[in-house]
Amino acid sequence: MIPRKRILITGAAGFLGSHLSDRFIREGFHVIGMDNLITGDLRNIEHLFPLENFEFYNHDVSKFVYVAGELDYILHFASPASPIDYLRIPIQTLKVGSLGIHNLLGLARSKNSRILIASTSEVYGDPTVNPQPEEYWGNVNPVGPRGVYDEAKRFQEAMTMAYHTFHGLETRIVRIFNTYGPRMRLNDGRVLPAFIGQALRGEDLTVFGDGSQTRSFCYVDDLVEGIYRLLFSDYPMPVNIGNPDEITIKEFGEEIIKLTGTKQKMVYNPLPTDDPKQRRPDITKARKILSWEPKVNRADGLKITYDYFKSLPEQEIKHKDF
Ligand code: NAD
Ligand code: UDP
Numbered sequence: 001m002i003p004r005k006r007i008l009i010t011g012a013a014g015f016l017g018s019h020l021s022d023r024f025i026r027e028g029f030h031v032i033g034m035d036n037l038i039t040g041d042l043r044n045i046e047h048l049f050p051l052e053n054f055e056f057y058n059h060d061v062s063k064f065v066y067v068a069g070e071l072d073y074i075l076h077f078a079s080p081a082s083p084i085d086y087l088r089i090p091i092q093t094l095k096v097g098s099l100g101i102h103n104l105l106g107l108a109r110s111k112n113s114r115i116l117i118a119s120t121s122e123v124y125g126d127p128t129v130n131p132q133p134e135e136y137w138g139n140v141n142p143v144g145p146r147g148v149y150d151e152a153k154r155f156q157e158a159m160t161m162a163y164h165t166f167h168g169l170e171t172r173i174v175r176i177f178n179t180y181g182p183r184m185r186l187n188d189g190r191v192l193p194a195f196i197g198q199a200l201r202g203e204d205l206t207v208f209g210d211g212s213q214t215r216s217f218c219y220v221d222d223l224v225e226g227i228y229r230l231l232f233s234d235y236p237m238p239v240n241i242g243n244p245d246e247i248t249i250k251e252f253g254e255e256i257i258k259l260t261g262t263k264q265k266m267v268y269n270p271l272p273t274d275d276p277k278q279r280r281p282d283i284t285k286a287r288k289i290l291s292w293e294p295k296v297n298r299a300d301g302l303k304i305t306y307d308y309f310k311s312l313p314e315q316e317i318k319h320k321d322f
Contacts, residue, residue: 004030004053006070008113010061010104011077013040015183016118016176016220020075021045023224025054032067035078036060038092039085044183062095065103071111073231076104077118079153083146083272084189090148097152098159105163114170116231117160119238121177121279122150130214131246131280134175134238144274157238164236172230177242177281180301181220182308186316192217192302195253196309199260200317209271211250216280218243219301222294229290242281243294259302 007024011017012033017040024031025048033045033056048054059065061078079096080086086093101117108115124132125140140150157173164171180192187197195205218241226241247255253266286292309317 004028005072006030006032007073007075008032008034008067008071008107009075009077010034010100011040011079011118012056013037013042013044014077014081015044015181015185016179016223017075017077018044018183019181019220019224020077020227021048021054023228025051029053031055032057034059034061034065038089039080039082039185039188041185061100061103062092063103065107067107067111071107071113074104074108074113074115075118075227075231076101076115079118080149082188082190083149086149087145093148094152097149097156101156101159105159105169109163109167109169114172114231115160116172116174116227117156119157119173119175120149120153121175121240121242121281122146123154123157123175124276124279125150126274126276127278130278131244131282132240133282134240134285141274145272146274171236172233173236173238174227174230175238175240176223177218177240177279178215179218179220179223179242181305184305186309186312187319191215191249191252192305193309195256196260196306197317199256199262199264200309202262202264204264204267205253205256206269207249207253207266208269208275209249210268211253211266212248212277213271213275214246214248214278214280215252216243216246217252217298217301218294219296219304222296226286226290226292229292233290235289239285239289240281240283241286241292242283243298244280244283245298246278246280247298255298255302259306
């Protein structure tokens with residue numbers, strides 16, 4: 001029997017890490033999940049625990065990372081990801097993006113593994129070009145509140161490229177744009193769970209600023225497919241994966257009001273510092289190199305996600321503390 005390929009997924013108990021774990025299990029891999037549960041939830045992966053081709057380690061990857069045996073691939077997804085998370089734990093965010101990536105690149109080198117890292121559209125900061133192609137260098141405020149996340153991710157990309165060019169390591173970089181779907185935390189502060197949570201609790205929807213800022217939302221299954229293709233491509237430079245269907249936050253609020261049938265209205269709160277005014281991926285590269293493009297339209301993706309949030313225990317829906 002051919003032994004299963006072995007893959008380490010950091011951040012496995014989080015939103016994206018758990019969906020990636022599911023996909024690689026389905027594809028017949030041996031998946032080693034690692035997570036310190038700082039923003040993750042074991043319930044996202046509890047269905048995998050009985051499987052013989054899944055193992056899990058509760059570990060902070062900013063500390064030395066050890067994995068026994070061979071390792072073919074590493075997906076580095078561990079990091080706080082929502083603005084309220086990384087503002088609450090800024091030092092851990094900087095550490096996982098710097099010390100954490102150094103540990104994982106060292107591990108990849110010692111095991112001769114291919115490593116794919118989760119970068120983000122936040123490397124473009126508050127972009128002055130729209131849509132954002134990979135060649136755009138970005139507009140980030142290093143000392144603003146979001147700098148802890150944006151700069152950690154930019155450093156992570158630089159470190160990964162250095163290991164690629166200096167050590168010849170096989171590396172891949174995915175720049176992920178706003179992604180949504182089941183297993184997001186209802187209270188993680190991101191706009192979609194925030195709006196749906198508010199609708200479910202009968203509260204007004206809190207739009208930050210005048211709601212004219214834009215985002216482009218990608219359904220999680222599309223993202224996972226893009227990451228899967230990128231890992232097995234031979235392309236080491238960053239690739240945007242996201243859905244180019246751009247919408248203002250005000251229009252998005254209107255869609256959520258329609259979807260949920262809430263009688264509540266939108267209320268306007270101050271715009272957080274350095275909140276990007278526009279964001280839309282240029283996915284020319286993903287189309288060309290990976291033959292990838294998103295398949296799930298927002299109406300279908302939102303319906304699935306709303307059904308997931310509705311099915312959560314009442315207590316969880318009511319509990320809105322972060
Ligand atoms: P998430 O918070 O649901 O998952 C992150 C996981 O990483 C959590 O389970 C958390 O406990 C774990 N983690 C954090 N620090 C750790 C550490 N030091 N050691 C071990 N585990 C640690 O967030 P997500 O949305 O699933 O994001 C996953 C990755 O994708 C992150 O790297 C994020 O920056 C990136 N990303 C996500 C999006 C998005 O829209 N969801 C967009 C761009 C980039
Ligand atoms: N946002 C909002 N109301 C909320 C939460 C977020 O209007 O309750 C806005 C936020 O200011 C931003 C957009 O929605 O302009 C997307 O925010 P999110 O935190 O989801 O992601 P990011 O800013 O990282 O793209």
